[in-house]
Amino acid sequence: MPRKDPVPSPRHSTIRRFWRIFRLLAALSVVIAAIAVVLVTRGEGEVHASLIIATALGIGLTVLLGSGLMALMFVSSSSGHDEAAGSPQEEDKE
Numbered sequence: 833m834p835r836k837d838p839v840p841s842p843r844h845s846t847i848r849r850f851w852r853i854f855r856l857l858a859a860l861s862v863v864i865a866a867i868a869v870v871l872v873t874r875g876e877g878e879v880h881a882s883l884i885i886a887t888a889l890g891i892g893l894t895v896l897l898g899s900g901l902m903a904l905m906f907v908s909s910s911s912g913h914d915e916a917a918g919s920p921q922e923e924d925k926e
Contacts, residue, residue, distance in 0.1 A: 846907055846910075849907060850903060850904070850907045853903045853906070853907070854899075854900060854903050857895075857896070857899035857900065857902075857903060858896060858899075860895070860899065861891075861892050861893075861895035861896040861899060862892060864891060864892070864895050865887075865888045865889075865891045865892030865895070866888075868887050868888070868891040869884055869887055869888050872884065872887050
């Protein structure tokens, strides 16, 4: 007799959604870092390897950090944890 498919838990689907968003944003940060490196190397003057590495890491990690925090904020607001916290002003009115 066939078994029913298990229903995914909301927590599991939230984690899967976060990692899917984060992978897309990681790819975006690599593309942005590559564009920054190209723009730096097209400039006039001598370009050292350390400048290219610093530009790639600085831009890439900054965009990755910002987009990761935004993804966490998006997942947190859509999971319902923000509503559970409530605001202190609502409790004072009662």
